[in-house]
Amino acid sequence: MTHNYPPFIVAKFGGTSVADYDAMSRSATLVLADKNVRLVVLSASAGVTNLLVELASGPESRVRQDKIDTLRALQQRIISRLKQPETVGREIERLLDNVARLAAKAAESRSAALCDELVSHGELISSLLFVEVLREQQVEAQWFDARKVIRTDDTYGCAVPAVSAIAALAENTLRPRMEQALVVTQGFIGSDAAGHTTTLGRGGSDYTASLLAEALSASRVDIWTDVAGIYTTDPRIVARAKRIDTLSFAEASEMATLGAKVLHPATLLPAMRKNIPVFVGASNNASAGGTLVCRDVPAPARYRALAVRRQQTLLTLTSLEAQPPHRFLADIFGILSRHELAIDLVTTSETSVALILNATSATSGEADMLTSALLTELSSHCHIEVETGLALVSLIGNALPQTESVCKAVFAELDAFPVRVICHGASRHALCVLLPAQSADGAVNALHRSLLE
Structure with a gap:
């Protein structure tokens, strides 16, 4: 009924x-x-x-x-x-x-x-x-x-x-x-x-x-x-950040997952399933307006926002012996699955895999994720390198992998920064770079000035 x-x-x-x-x-x-x-x-x-x-x-x-x-x-x-x-x-x-x-x-x-x-x-x-x-x-x-x-x-x-x-x-x-x-x-x-x-x-x-x-x-x-809506980036990092009046579910979801603090990353999933718009505004300044997140945004801009996620850990695993790449990856991801380690972003080669872990999602940071039992089991299959003190800077936009100039535009601004890992292509809406935490704010300012102002 x-x-x-x-x-x-x-x-x-x-x-x-x-x-x-x-x-x-x-x-x-x-x-x-x-x-x-x-x-x-x-x-x-x-x-x-x-x-x-x-x-x-x-x-x-x-x-x-x-x-x-x-x-x-x-x-x-x-x-x-x-x-x-x-x-x-x-x-x-x-x-x-x-x-x-x-x-x-x-x-x-x-x-x-x-x-x-x-x-x-x-x-x-x-x-x-x-x-x-x-x-x-x-x-x-x-x-x-x-x-x-x-x-x-x-x-x-x-x-x-x-x-x-x-x-x-x-x-x-x-x-x-x-x-x-x-x-x-x-x-x-x-x-x-x-x-x-x-x-x-x-x-x-x-x-x-x-x-x-x-x-x-x-x-x-x-x-x-x-805060009166969702901004092009954190105004505490870039004073020139501006509010985005309308965002698509896909754009806002990427922003939340990749570090924007305004929405909980899971918030949009139920709303998306029922196509329910989500409005974000400031309770202490309601007349200032806010951001409406909905399914369709007419003619969205190529570049929409920048997000930063700190407390990132880079786990690099290199095979100890020559073996088919598919077997090495199967062994590694099988171990990670058994230990319920949430993997955020991945890059691979034939003999190594680099994993970006989000320590902010763990109760007590890195120690919560990289347990001695996990590291012991991994060590029988690969050489392990752990690098902490990193930040993930993400450019959110639309059809980024299909945009010929996006990499040129981003890397022209990041030339002076020590980028550790690049993730691009898996998502239509994000290009992510991992770099030392102390470089994050400078990178965000450079990208925002070039692409969003």
Whole structure:
């Protein structure tokens, strides 16, 4: 049976947009300004997730208490501004007591599952507070536990959503509430089949908003953050960077994957599956406009943006003996697969393969990826070289492999920089170069000046 539901918007607010009472009030005003917003997804308040992650690492009791006191003070500053703080204050105090209990447990025995349960409290607290801010503006708002809908596997720390289960749960439990009132829920968190709390990885609140929009066939997803859209590059690197008013899904997806910080890399996948536009704007300056990401952009420019990803590791593996190239590559990638090492970019020759690894995606950097067990197994097949302190600079555009002048234009600007690896041709939308981290900002400035200004 097909239902024709009225169009609605999912609005997601990042940590800076709910950092304190004033930020929450601005975000509430944004929600109320558009009657089509029926579902609000929140991150934890700025700084809270970092505190919770530190608590999950099991610090000694004095440090642990200091962090819990800091966390309590952050929430109390918001609660103290509420007109009727009693009810929500008691509930948040209960959650903070639970944080203290879990942090003490983490000090005795750490686990990924315990970490997920602990860090989930940031979103639970911010969403409870935001409901009260909305109610103060005479709005009928309901709090909803996202874990009832966001079903995932049990890969704690970076859980994989079960899309069909989410669709069924959202239709049965979330949509009826949205028809009665404005619903406020949490990003980043979910639950596995056993009911244990899971998380989607850092920055996963954008992903939650997109998953719920897909499940409920929303008309748009609004991502409210601290920047007015997506820029040609990070304005902190290039002051002349300009906002891009419209991006295609393919362009924005490449930008997110290759280091642009505005969107979580997985955010666009659910939106693309249902062709749901995604708007990115600044909650503290909504009148400044933003960027709309959608399926089709008429006559997009050849060169669109530059992205930088730091903390990159180059792993070069060279065969120890003469053997057919296909066998060497099969052996190497078989080992990498068994050790679940995520490979980002690859270049190969007959006897060696160079792999670019993204340490920012690992919980504790390079050590998390290149385990002793992995290196031991690889060493029986090849000579290993590991190079750290690198950055990946990527040019995003359209039909780049088919553009005769692209390499000439890029390498003319990079002539003075010590490029380690080049990846070009696999993607229509990106050309990537790996170089020492200290050279990244200079390379971005040179390329931006030449190609994007």
